[in-house]
Amino acid sequence: MRRTLTLLGRALLLRCPDCGHRRILDSWFRLKQHCPGCGLWLEREEGYFLGAILCNLVASELLFVAGLALVVLLSWPTPPWTALWVGSVAGMVLAPVIFYPFSKTLWLGLDLAFQRSRPEERRRPDLG
Numbered sequence: 073m074r075r076t077l078t079l080l081g082r083a084l085l086l087r088c089p090d091c092g093h094r095r096i097l098d099s100w101f102r103l104k105q106h107c108p109g110c111g112l113w114l115e116r117e118e119g120y121f122l123g124a125i126l127c128n129l130v131a132s133e134l135l136f137v138a139g140l141a142l143v144v145l146l147s148w149p150t151p152p153w154t155a156l157w158v159g160s161v162a163g164m165v166l167a168p169v170i171f172y173p174f175s176k177t178l179w180l181g182l183d184l185a186f187q188r189s190r191p192e193e194r195r196r197p198d199l200g
Contacts, residue, residue, distance in 0.1 A: 076185040083181035086173055088112060090189055100173055111195040114180065124179035131175070132167035136160060 079089040088096050093109025103114045140160065144151045 079181040079185050080178065083177035084174060086177055088114070089177060089181035089184050096177070097173055100169075103173075103176060106195045112189055113193045113195070116180075121176055121179060124175040127179065128168050128171050128175035131171055132164065135167055136163055139163065 082092045083089045086097060087094055088107040088109055090112050091107060091110035093107050096104055096107055096114060098104050105115045106113055140156065143156060
């Protein structure tokens, strides 16, 4: 359990879940191929991050529903429908973009929690 929490905590900080190295993102939308610290293969095979994208979408929709319910309940009987509409559109566009790298690192952390990395999944860090 402790190892799983460590892996997920590192992933939430956008670090390598396995070793905790910081610079694993090439850009907000792209992981480096290998972790610069431990050499772990980060960009896995085609379709590996499909579950991460699904989790990203579900988390964004749950955030939308929770926010909508909260605003409606707090402002009842006269909810600000126009502001809710505009805020909902903006939130549904921005939330998946903001959560995107976190969903990928969390997915990788969950995978490592269930199955430890094997030596063939690593490249020696000094080989670049």
